Amino acid sequence: xxxxxxxxxxxxxxxGLSAAVAAAEAGARVAIVExxxxxxxxxxxxxxxxxxxxxxxHEVTDDFETHLAENCGGYLDPxxxxxxxxxxxxxxxxxxxxxxxxxxxxxxxxxxxxxTIAWLKRLGAKFDFLPTQFLTKSQPRLLPVGGGExxxxxxxxxxxxLNATFFYQTTATSLQVEEDGRVSGLIVRQExxxxxxxKGKVILACGGFEGNSEMLARYMGPRSVNLxxxxxxxxxxxxxxxxxxxxxxxATAGDFGSYHAEPIDPRATGSEPSVFIFPYGILxxxxxxxFTDEAPGTVDAYYERVxxxxxxxxxxxxxxxxxxxxxxVPNYRLALRTDQPPxxxxxxxxxxxxxxVSAETLKRTVxxxxxxxxxxxxxxxxxxxxxTKGLSPPKSNWARPIDKGPYHAYPIISANVxxxxxxxxxxxxxxxxxxxxxxxxxxxxxxxTGVYYRNYTGATSVLKGLVYGRLAGTxxxxxxxx
Numbered sequence: 001x002x003x004x005x006x007x008x009x010x011x012x013x014x015x016g017l018s019a020a021v022a023a024a025e026a027g028a029r030v031a032i033v034e035x036x037x038x039x040x041x042x043x044x045x046x047x048x049x050x051x052x053x054x055x056x057x058h059e060v061t062d063d064f065e066t067h068l069a070e071n072c073g074g075y076l077d078p079x080x081x082x083x084x085x086x087x088x089x090x091x092x093x094x095x096x097x098x099x100x101x102x103x104x105x106x107x108x109x110x111x112x113x114x115x116t117i118a119w120l121k122r123l124g125a126k127f128d129f130l131p132t133q134f135l136t137k138s139q140p141r142l143l144p145v146g147g148g149e150x151x152x153x154x155x156x157x158x159x160x161x162l163n164a165t166f167f168y169q170t171t172a173t174s175l176q177v178e179e180d181g182r183v184s185g186l187i188v189r190q191e192x193x194x195x196x197x198x199k200g201k202v203i204l205a206c207g208g209f210e211g212n213s214e215m216l217a218r219y220m221g222p223r224s225v226n227l228x229x230x231x232x233x234x235x236x237x238x239x240x241x242x243x244x245x246x247x248x249x250x251a252t253a254g255d256f257g258s259y260h261a262e263p264i265d266p267r268a269t270g271s272e273p274s275v276f277i278f279p280y281g282i283l284x285x286x287x288x289x290x291f292t293d294e295a296p297g298t299v300d301a302y303y304e305r306v307x308x309x310x311x312x313x314x315x316x317x318x319x320x321x322x323x324x325x326x327x328x329v330p331n332y333r334l335a336l337r338t339d340q341p342p343x344x345x346x347x348x349x350x351x352x353x354x355x356x357v358s359a360e361t362l363k364r365t366v367x368x369x370x371x372x373x374x375x376x377x378x379x380x381x382x383x384x385x386x387x388t389k390g391l392s393p394p395k396s397n398w399a400r401p402i403d404k405g406p407y408h409a410y411p412i413i414s415a416n417v418x419x420x421x422x423x424x425x426x427x428x429x430x431x432x433x434x435x436x437x438x439x440x441x442x443x444x445x446x447x448x449t450g451v452y453y454r455n456y457t458g459a460t461s462v463l464k465g466l467v468y469g470r471l472a473g474t475x476x477x478x479x480x481x482x
Contacts, residue, residue, distance in 0.1 A: 005165070005200035006184045007476045010172040010241055012036070013045035013233075014148065014462055015446025016205030018116075018340025018469030019156035021123070021430075021474070023203075024162035031165045031198050033188055035206075035236045038168050042152035043207055044418065047231035047271040049132075049146040050379070051141040051459035057127055058114040060463075061139045066104050067457045068322070073100030075452055088426075088436055096436025097251035097424060101451045108248045108427045109460070112467045117142075119470065120465035125154045133276050135335050139299040141459050148462065167198075174244050174440070183248070183441035201476045203429070203443040205469060208419035209239030210259075219256040219421060228314025230262060230415040231271040237418075239446050245423050249438060251432045254450020256421025258328060260461070261307040264415040265338035266317065274408050276303060276335035277443060280380070281322035281396055282369055285313040288352065288361035291458070294320075295397040298441065299335075304456055311414035319343075319355050319409045321366065329380045342408035351407040370401040374430040387480065418461060422450035443472040 007023040009016045012034035024030045034041050073081070082351040083095035084102040086140040113452035117127060125311050126145040126197050144151050160166075169191050176197060185199040209215040211234055216224040229235055246252070265273045274425065279295035282307070310318040322342075326332060345351030348366050352359035372391035378384060378400055388395045423444045424432045446465035 002185060002197040002199045003031070004104065005029045005198060005421040007031070007203060008198045008200040009033065009203045010186060011043065011205035011207060011446065012156070012166070013043035013207065013446060013465065014050070014151050014155070015465030016203070016464050017152060017159060019203045019205055019473035019476060020159045020164050021155055021162065022470045022473030024159060024164050025384040028477035029200075030159070030162070031167060031200065032481060033167045033170050033172050033198070034185065035171050036168065036233070038166070040148065040233070041156065041168065042233065043236055044231055044233040045148040045462065045465075046152050047233045048148040049464060050144050050151060050462045051132065052143065052463045053139060053457070053459035054113060054117070054463070055140050057117050060110045060113050063139060064110055064264035064460070068101065068451070068460065069103070070104045071453055071457055072106065072451055073453045076100060080363050087416055090467055091436070093435070093464055097432055099251070099253050099424070099450070101253060104427055107465055108471070109467050112471065113463055116470055119411050120151070120154070120466070123154050123158045125151055131272055131334060132366060133334050134298070134300040135198070135276070135329065135331065136279070136298040136383070138298045139300065161479050170242070172206060172240055175248060181440065183439060201443065203439045203445060203476055204241040204423070204431070204448050205444065205446045205465070207237030207240040207447045208422060209242065210234040210237045210416050210419055212238040215239045219260070223316065225415040226311065227259070227416040228264065228266065230264070230417040234416070234418070237447070241444070242422055244433055245444070247444065248439065249433045251424040251434050251436065252421065252450060253424040254420040254422050255453040256419075258420045258453070260417035260420070260452070260456040261304045261311060262415045263303060263307045263310065263342055263412045263419050266411055266413045267340045268338040270339055271339040272415075275320065275330060275338055275412050277322065277326060277410070278306065278320040278412065280326045280329055280332070281320045281401065282366070282395070283310065283318045283320055284357065284362060284365055285318050286315060286357060288357040288365055290365055290393065291310050291318070293393050293396055295395055295399070297397070307414045310412055311381065317411055317413050319357070319411055320354055321351070321362070321402060322408045324404045324406055325400060326408070336410070338410065342410050345407050346405050348407055351409055352460060355409050355411070366402050366425045369395070370403060373399050373401045387482065418447045418448060420452045422448045423466065427471070428475040429468050430475070443476050444456065445472045
């Protein structure tokens with residue numbers, strides 16, 4: 001027999017739990033479906049530091065809306081983009097489900113960020129401007145004290161207090177849809193009790209498809225085998241939520257062929273073993289050749305673009321080559337989250353042997369780079385404009401000769417933090433269909449909702465999930481049929 005709830009949520013991360021608490025606080029009977037066991041609940045949210053692109057607990061950063069708008073669509077017809085400023089019912093048909101994050105969608109995140117942080121604080125979460133792994137940065141970042149795990153536990157505790165029902169080790173498989181198109185429940189599969197039907201409005205908050213190799217290959221191509229999910233929680237994200245919504249005609253948004261890239265050490269264990277030290281050295285591929293500007297700007301603003309160039313190399317791997325002077329950079333260890341030591345060589349040739357690249361080629365690469373370095377003031381923690389001269393590709397900042405042993409190297413690959421492609425929602429969190437209309441009874445929040453193209457606007461994903469989770473939960477708890 002179906003089990004009756006008012007709101008059924010697939011996913012127990014920051015977005016899903018925000019939805020659950022908001023709905024339960026509004027008086028709804030809430031069910032939360034979580035693929036992981038209880039001690040691993042929270043998906044990727046549990047493992048992230050949860051950077052928030054805010055300049056205070058009340059306001060987003062000055063560039064928030066602009067940066068998101070610049071990276072929320074492809075090369076779209078400008079006339080169609082203009083249509084997105086009009087009410088949905090008044091738009092031409094081609095613009096009703098346009099695959100981009102619309103201005104009111106972005107504005108809603110900015111407007112609701114402060115109230116959402118205040119709401120989380122009332123639940124016991126704490127926030128501060130703590131040190132980050134970025135030694136240079138262009139925008140401030142607010143962090144929850146205790147990271148994403150603290151957010152997950154604070155929200156889950158409140159949901160439990162409000163008598164939400166948790167279904168652990170349970171997988172959402174499909175939507176129950178009535179003849180009139182209304183979503184009326186979620187069909188799930190449990191390890192020990194088989195198929196169950198949970199009746200109620202449905203909020204999909206179960207992430208992207210980082211843990212689904214078939215979907216990665218389908219949308220990103222066979223080279224996606226060189227990607228690694230950023231953390232253990234990402235392996236639970238297998239794309240069923242996206243697929244079940246597409247199966248009933250949901251509209252898409254975000255770039256399905258791309259993802260948020262972060263540089264990590266492939267040897268490392270644990271969550272997010274990032275390597276952000278590369279602006280102070282040079283990057284070489286398996287052939288021992290440089291292939292990109294390692295320091296085009298502050299590391300927080302440019303690491304994704306550099307990491308994508310690493311992904312383009314043979315086997316999706318590169319090495320950052322450093323000399324002993326990198327240890328003079330203040331707090332340089334903050335930029336190294338790997339639990340593995342560097343490869344070390346007293347000479348460049350010895351380092352080349354350690355990382356299995358051609359010693360002759362690497363020596364020539366380093367000598368060519370050193371010859372292009374010029375005299376100037378090295379300022380490690382700000383853009384110093386100390387650039388190479390006559391070198392292709394150039395190095396735009398922090399270009400000092402690599403000439404003091406011992407020499408160090410870290411391998412770097414691109415991690416898949418989250419996939420960009422997902423579902424399109426409105427400002428209440430309701431999933432839209434391919435004609436731009438609302439699918440009654442269906443909501444979405446978090447990384448399952450598509451926003452980004454080309455370049456991720458850093459420190460916005462968790463914030464987007466928290467805001468739209470709360471909005472979706474509140475709206476779904478209302479007694480309307482939509």
